[in-house]
Amino acid sequence: MSRRIPRDGDTFITKDNFIFYVFGYEHPKDRVIAFLKYIPANYKALFKIKLLKKTWKKRKLELVRAEKLYTAKNYSAFLDAFKKKFPDYVYHCPFRGKDVISVPLKSVKKVYVPSECLQALLRKKRKSRLEKLAVKLLTLLSKKSKVPLENFGLHGSLALSMHTAESDIDFVVYGAKNFRKVEKTVERLVKKNVLEYVFTKRLDMVRRYRGRFKDKLFVFNAVRKHEEVKIKYGRFKYFPVKPIKFYCEVKNDTEAMFRPAIYGVKNYVPINRESILTENMVPDKVNSMIGYYRNVAKKGERIRVSGMLERVEHAKTGKISFQVVVGTATNEDEYIWPL
Secondary structure (H helix, E strand, C coil), X not given: CCCCCCCCCCEEEECCCCEEXXXXXXXCCCEEEEEEEEEEHHHHHHCCCCECCCCEEECCEEEECECCCCCHXXXXXXXHHXXXXXXXHEEEECXXXXXXXXXXXXXXXXXXXXXXXXXXXXXXXXXXXXXXXXXXXXXXHHHHHXXXXXXXXXXXXXXXXCCCCCCCEEXXXXXXXXXXXXXXXXXXXXXXXXXXXXXXXXXXXXXXXXXXXXXXXXXXXXXXXXXXCCCCCCCEEEEEEEEEEEEEEEEEXXXXXXXXXXXXXXXXXEXXXXXXXXXXXXXXXXXXXXXXXXXXXXXXXXXXXXXXXXXXXXXXXXXEEEEEEECCCCCCCXXXXXX
């Protein structure tokens, strides 16, 4: 990871053969904050979690995966397991005052950057049926949206060369404006019956990020371009205040498609007595660390939120603001629901 910054969605395999996904864009020096995706089968007994019955193969390496990737219970189990066996993978963040999963760069064996994985596939001479479909889909979306193919990337099992005939096409779009263009292009192609949406989860109809191309499922999400990464690790300190539940209106959705998903909000209305706040503590921002709540509401729409109120302190100026975080890994009852 010698590039300017590890970005959300980059994938890496460690020297111990764990496969992690980079989380967000704020990382300590010489480390990367990440979440665990695939566990080497020989270490599965270390993790006290429910695993999927399916296994994955990367050459001779057999891998397993948690049934649910991002829950407070599983995150705690991951932390406990790493503390016992791989303590280097745990880092005490002084700016959040808690332990997080963060892998030292020296422990990273190989990095899979979505844009580079796509370019490698385009150069590949002998492609599987799934790889051919992926190239055809992304070439179509690039042409119709006028977003250059260089601003697309491959994610998931295809990027890792771990795919099977049953795998889906998981891809990313770099840049907020590019993502919106691709989003509208998918909508137009659905109306023309070239693509179709797939709605199986509660928020699928709102997010419209899952679909089918020919007989193959696809999923797409957004990743910031390097110039869109404004935040820097250590610039702010975060202090949890209390869990709250409330209604509000989205006033800014320009960063809602990324992870963390950032919603500027206004018109705070508490749902219960515990959520009544003094005027100076009312949050102006909702951040979702859970990818599922990306892009669930547009500007002007109302949402219901359950999360942790945080006091945010600028490390240099001392300026104070308040935000709500969904996905603190401390409480399962955190969400963003559109109204």
